[in-house]
Amino acid sequence: MVFLDYGALAVSDRLRTRAINVDSTCNLCRQNAETICHVLFNCMVAQDLLSLANIPSPPSGFGVSLEDNMDLIFKLMEYSTVHPYAKWYHGIFWNIWKNRNAVLYAHKQEAHSLIIQRALEDARTWHEVNKSSTQEGRNMSRLNLMCNKWCPPSIGTVECNVHANWRKELWHHGGGWIARDHLGSVLFHAIDAFTSSPDRLIAELRCIIWSLQSLKDLHLSKVSIASDMIGAIDAITKPVEWPRYRVFTSQIAQLWLSFESCEFELEKSSANSIVRDISSSVTRYGLFQFYMA
Structure with missing residues (x-):
């Protein structure tokens, strides 16, 4: 998630820092300024998707600090045995961003369940591609064995x-x-x-x-x-x-x-x-x- 560290997501808040005159209001909820933190954590659409994916959140909800929220996510990822969905987080956040773009530019809104399903598929694909060849062979052997x-x-x-x-x-x-x-x-x-x-x-x-x-x-x-x-x-x-x-x-x-x-x-x-x-x-x-x- 390096792109988050450099503020590379082209939300309205970042575009205005580049002298691009755009409406700073979030186009999804129309309630708050569209910052990176808002799009990924605080927007009601993001909150619905995070809840659907069963991602743990602080008792008072995610805050307005992107750094604090990401720090919590990274800590959860370190303890994936406690939070079983941790290894899929990157796929979920990536699809939250893609959903935002689909709504704004393609005027397309899919069911939230399908977005989460696609997030899991993306994350699984990423993990499969990045497995070592030895581990991949060991995992596939059971699927291909087809015992009588x-x-x-x-x-x-x-x-x-x-x-x-x-x-x-x-x-x-x-x-x-x-x-x-x-x-x-x-x-x-x-x-x-x-x-x-x-x-x-x-x-x-x-x-x-x-x-x-x-x-x-x-x-x-x-x-x-x-x-x-x-x-x-x-x-x-x-x-x-x-x-x-x-x-x-x-x-x-x-x-x-x-x-x-x-x-x-x-x-x-x-x-x-x-x-x-x-x-x-x-x-x-x-x-x-x-x-x-």
Whole structure:
């Protein structure tokens, strides 16, 4: 964020110091002078986006000093284990700035949830590009391994296998998930019945949303969601290429923010067989009552 140190953002306050006669009022909220600090921290639009991203703020809110606010952000980034969203901060602030420009110059206002989703995508891309080749190879090996049998997650991570048992002719479809630790011990498993979905992919995405919400309610911080449907994983990791399903991928992106670590993996059907049996029992035996054990 070097550009902040040099006041390089072309807000009205900075333009006026260069003898450019512009209205100094913020064009987004029309309440205060448009300074760098205001655009990134104090404007009601910025505050909505920071709140949506779950970025901690002082009890009295961010102040009017850019240096003090950035000092707090840098301190939070140092303690990313305490504040799990710290490593994404640069992506969030960058998209706050891009949103300001889109409103002013393109007269385009997107939903705040989509802005935060894009911020996470930008930050993830940046981190992926800047990984060392060794670390990148190690991280990708698990995704590409595609074991025929279930493979345990890393220590400290809970793997949640999910599956939606969808049938076009049925009014309901079944969903199930099973969460296991690195030893393979089953921690939780659940089933539920969902109203009919227009296609198999939507059914799977709804099931993933349900599982994420459940894991969040169970206060699990490091999770891995495993599905045997390549379209679902692709839609989650590349939402721009799947615009038809954005209403679901946006919900998943928001739930993703609730975890310190959350990955999505593609499983072979054989490695996902237990949860496939669990979800199929909903329609096979008419088990339309939710349970988690």
